[in-house]
Amino acid sequence: MIQIKSIQSTQTHIVRHPVLRPGKPISTCIFDGDDLPSTKHFGLYTNTDLIGVISVFENKNLIFSESNQLQIRGMAILQDHQGKGYGRLLVNEIENYAKSANTNLIWFNARESAAKFYKILGYQISGSLFDIEGVGLHYVMYKQI
Ligand SMILES: CC(C)(COP(=O)(O)OP(=O)(O)OC[C@H]1O[C@@H](n2cnc3c(N)ncnc32)[C@H](O)[C@@H]1OP(=O)(O)O)[C@@H](O)C(=O)NCCC(=O)NCCS
Structure with a gap:
């Protein structure tokens, strides 16, 4: 069974660490603003296993004129589960959340x-x-959006 749920910032480290900061201290998985009330974290579970995470931050990038912007950060799927459509599901979840929050634009720094x-x-x-x-x-x- 696949489920996407709201999670706490510290739970994101389970996936952020091996996928985005392998071999680095766990402290590198803590992002500025992770615990702001406006920041949201979502986790994708297969049965009871957390295998994917994504976070959104209220953060305006001045290169864009839109007033209500959200930044995606910490998008990651555990390596053994990549390429199965789970990343797409998490981005769709964020887009639905963004629409409900009257966001005009989603942006992020994407790895090449x-x-x-x-x-x-x-x-x-x-x-x-x-x-x-x-x-x-x-x-x-x-x-x-
Ligand atoms: C990038 C990432 C989040 C994608 O998640 P995923 O679950 O593997 O992707 P999906 O299976 O949902 O893929 C959706 C589509 O994108 C394609 N795709 C996924 N990753 C891709 C990649 N790195 N390069 C090219 N195409 C890719 C898939 O083939 C699929 O295409 P299709 O619809 O034509 O079949 C995941 O692979 C990951 O965590 N990578 C390592 C960390 C990372 O780079 N995070 C992003 C930081 S900005």
């Missing part, structure tokens, strides 16, 4: 390796590749 995944889901690239130190090359990507 994940840009095609987001393009398939209708997101566009803004600008050029840039480096996030210790994490790698990223594009800003966005979708008006």
